[in-house]
Amino acid sequence: MDLTTLQQQVNELAMKFMLAGPAEGAAAEWLGSLDRIVRDLASQGFDRVASEGRAIQQRLAGLEPGSPEFRNVLEAGIRQLQESMEDPADPATPAAPAAAALAQDPELVADFVLESREHLRAIEENVLALEQNPDARDAIHAIFRAFHTIKGIAGFLEFQDIREVSHETETLLEEARNGRLEPGPAVIDIILESADFLGREIQRIEAGGRPSADGTGALRAKIRSVMTAGMVDPGLAALAAAVSPESRREHPVEAEHPIQPEPSVEADRTPDPEPAPPARAEASPAPSARPSGTATSWVKVDTAKLDFLVDMVGEMVIAQSLVRHNSDLADLHSSLLLRSIAQLSRITQEVQKTAMSMRMLPIGGLFQKMSRLVRDLCRKSGKQAELVTSGEETELDRNIVEQLADPLMHMVRNAVDHGVEMPPARIAQGKPPVARIELRAAHQGGHIVIEIADDGRGVDREAVLRKAREKGLVAENAALSEAEIFNLIFEPGFSTARTVTEISGRGVGMDVVKRHIQKLRGRVEIASVAGHGTTFGLRLPLTLAIIDGLLVGVGPQRYIVPIFAVKEAIRPTEGMVTTIEGRREIALVRGRILPVVRLHRRFGVTPKSVKPEESLLIVTESQGAEYCLMVDELLGKQEVVIKSLGETFKAVAGVAGGAILGDGKVGLILEMNGIFNSGAGASR
Secondary structure (H helix, E strand, O other): OOHHHHHHHHHHHHHHHHHOOOOHHHHHHHHHHHHHHHHHHHHOOOHHHHHHHHHHHHHHHOOOOOOHHHHHHHHHHHHHHHHHHHOOOOOOOOOOOOHHHHHOOHHHHHHHHHHHHHHHHHHHHHHHHHHHOOOOHHHHHHHHHHHHHHHHHHHHOOOHHHHHHHHHHHHHHHHHHOOOEOOOHHHHHHHHHHHHHHHHHHHHHHOOOOOOOOOHHHHHHHHHHHHHHHEOOHHHHHHHHHOOHHHHHHOOHHHOOOOOOOOOOOOOOOOOOOOOOOOOOOOOOOOOOOOOOOOOOOOOOOHHHHHHHHHHHHHHHHHHHHHHOOHHHHHOOOHHHHHHHHHHHHHHHHHHHHHHHHOEEEOHHHHHHHHHHHHHHHHHHOOOEEEEEEOOOOEEEHHHHHHHHHHHHHHHHHHHHHHOOOHHHHHHOOOOOOEEEEEEEEEEOOEEEEEEEEOOOOOOHHHHHHHHHHOOOOOOOOOOOHHHHHHHHHOOOOOOOOOOOOOOOOOOOHHHHHHHHHHOOOEEEEEEEOOOEEEEEEEEEOOOOEEEEEEEEEOOEEEEEEHHHEEEEEOOOOOOEEEEOOOEEEEEEOOEEEEEEEHHHHHOOOOOOOOHHHOEEEEEEEOOEEEEEEEOEEEEEEEEEOEOOOHHHOOOOOEEEEEEOOOOOEEEEEOHHHHHHHHHHHOO
């Protein structure tokens, strides 16, 4: 076994150590790997390095596996072995760098990307907490640990720019940990700037590139400048300014946890108050495989495999439904067969629920991003606002979480720019100078309801209506309800802002929000009181793969109406449905006049009857306005798996997709806004 192979083993042990959790079970694996490396070194004649390895083993033997002291000694020992093996005192065997080989390992790089993203989320969350409470020592420790871990792994993979920026930031945090640096606004800003830089570089690595050195030197200089300016002791500030980054890089081990003859390894750095928790992979619903100290264990799964599993479970549900509704079974009288089919149905439902739950993610990660957004917007605009979140543990489909980021960002930006007033204006109105923006999430009626609320100036109904009339969106004498007026802000290019800022004012954003939410089969509702604030409510399905719907019949055809869009279904009485000027049908429902759309006219189907009293009216909603959909009959409620109809039928208005029904036939899933917009004219 040559030196290069031994170096590779040591580097793999280092990566395993940095990526693993702090549980005792992992410590036993580390000790076993270290023992094998020491024995291999001795057998190959590298006696000095092997002797150093045995010294490390002796130090570890007196420590509790998994403790902070154990981790500190092991980390410093691994680094010492790496350095010793670069100069093995054996001229016959030239040392060859092995770390570069690790950077070519796609699995290790993927682990680095996932772990680093989790650490960056922790950094952002704790930095915002530190900004609110500069005395939060736990937050400083957590930020320090995250940068320290990213730096260590980046060093093993030879991502030097990431390592150097992390090291500079870690040095700044060390001064803050020891009370020599005040974590003021400038320090908070530079920590976030460093985290943003690492995020961009990690994204570059994930895309298959290498980190870029652009801006690294300037950022490191800025970090040192902020650290020097913020030192509590002027003498320490001068000392920090005198120490060059080159001198710090010459002795990288001394900045960590060096092996010393004393029993304590805490001389240079105070050990972390508590071990860092196992990290969860961002792109995977299941956390990485890490021992957690309990009976629960995790596996890391490629999201493509998970999506394929969900698709196959959907196919299994369809196949089970076809078997259960097979007409040939109606003539059989085997109680054993019927019990087996019922058992199959129960198992299929459980597998389906489990598969769908595997793709569910808590919305808290998305809410955390909004905290940073509010903070940055307030710094730019001079306003003051705090973001209060609730229901972060609410789970919904991963695909919805990903597609919800942009709409939520637009709405939070509008809340800060249009809703929140400047502090003097708020004080003059008797409000606290710091505005309150709330993000709330909860399960409600089989859906997810997300609310974005602020206590700002509210929506000016008259200004909205005046602007809409100027743009020709409504007639001068049109009488609109409050909901219809509020929904005008979703029109493309609509804005009541007098000036255009870099945040908003160009009339783009809210129409994008509505299109995104409708694409997710959801809807947006607005409630506002002038001078007291505005609340936007998003109502979304739990998943994009399965839908609860009402199965309705029109002539020989069957259609599926999404149940979240249904308000009520009624059998009209004689005279309830009338025609206005011989063109448009309306229905009087509980004192409200609602337009009527006949579904058979929309799709050119011959109905069983054209008489309204022999049909059924389904009261639904489109763009904030209610209308009635006329069908022949209601066939029941059914949970269906959504199937795409392909590019050919993608642009068909009023059709969201298809579903295979129990008899094997395809039923169209209706898109209620498209039905109303294209069918209103047909009903005339």
